[in-house]
Amino acid sequence: MNEFNTKQIVKKYNFKFSKRLGQNFLIDDTVLEDIVEGAEIDKEDFIIEIGPGVGTLTRRLLEAAKRVCAIELDESLIPIINNEMKEYDNFSLIHNDALKVNFNELIGDEKSVKLVANLPYYVTTPIISNLLNKGYNFKSLTIMIQKEVGDRIAAEPGKKDYGALTLLVKYYCDVKVIRVVKPTCFIPEPKVDSLVIRLDKLDEPRVKVKDEKMFFSVIRSSFNMRRKTLWNAMKTFKLSKEKLEKVFEAAEIDPKRRGETLSIEEFAKLADEMLK
Ligand code: SAM
Secondary structure, three states: OOOOOOHHHHHHHOOOOOOOOOEEEEEOOHHHHHHHOOOOOOOOEEEEEEOOOOOOHHHHHHHHEEEEEEEEEOOHHHHHHHOOOOOOOEEEEEEOOOOOHHHHHHHHHOOOEEEEEEOOOOHHHHHHHHHHHOOOOOOOOEEEEHHHHHHHOOOOOOOOOOHHHHHHHHHHHHEEEEEEHHHHHOOOOOOEEEEEEEEEOOOOOOOOOOOOOHHHHHHHHHHOOOOOOOOHHHHHHHHOOHHHHHHHHHHOOOOOHHHHOOOOHHHHHHHHHHHO
């Protein structure tokens, strides 16, 4: 057991875990290694880490990368991380909510920026949506998430997990599953299995659409009313019956289908036709 062991650090500072902040700290060396290896970090990389905890993963990132900036919300962890990382001059810490940070200000002129995080599970989906929708210049996001969210991200059309999150990630990224992580790899143990995945940002979105707002709005409406036919789901856009018939005909999509059966290309066609 080395002095940088998570349990030792937690004990040293008498740190009290907060369930509310999704604090499950990694204690398994193989998982830490697999995250760093899976993120394919090198000395050119600027790493942004969300939620460093007591810095177990942070230390490994600092050894592998050019520079690391970590964002932590829990005030009680700030002096702990600062003290634990004091030997590194390539480390900086921001005390803030990751959902409120303007990442462009952190990224600045950096060319090779990778996000790495063992995410707090209560905000996984808002954090992923925010990081992708804002168009930040990340090369990749290597994240630990609940397995259930991972299954939604990697789902195929027609499957129960297929939804708005699947399509959002698919629009912007290629998805690579790195490994499954069991609850015993954390303290305290979460109730569910976790997954480490890497999202590689595409140079251009996967499909070309006339208007991204309309594209995501069509997707949202389709999955808000999951059990309804597309015909009924698209009524929220208040088009005339004739116009809506033309839209489905031009997009070559049967209006009796449900949204969960449409590929990303079909959603793009449908959204584009709605604008004509
Ligand atoms: N990286 C550490 C590890 O792997 O052991 C800790 C990961 S723990 C799952 C999540 C971390 O995110 C905690 O340190 C928690 O305090 C922090 N956190 C929770 N909500 C946050 C938020 N909205 N913004 C930034 N950090 C947050």
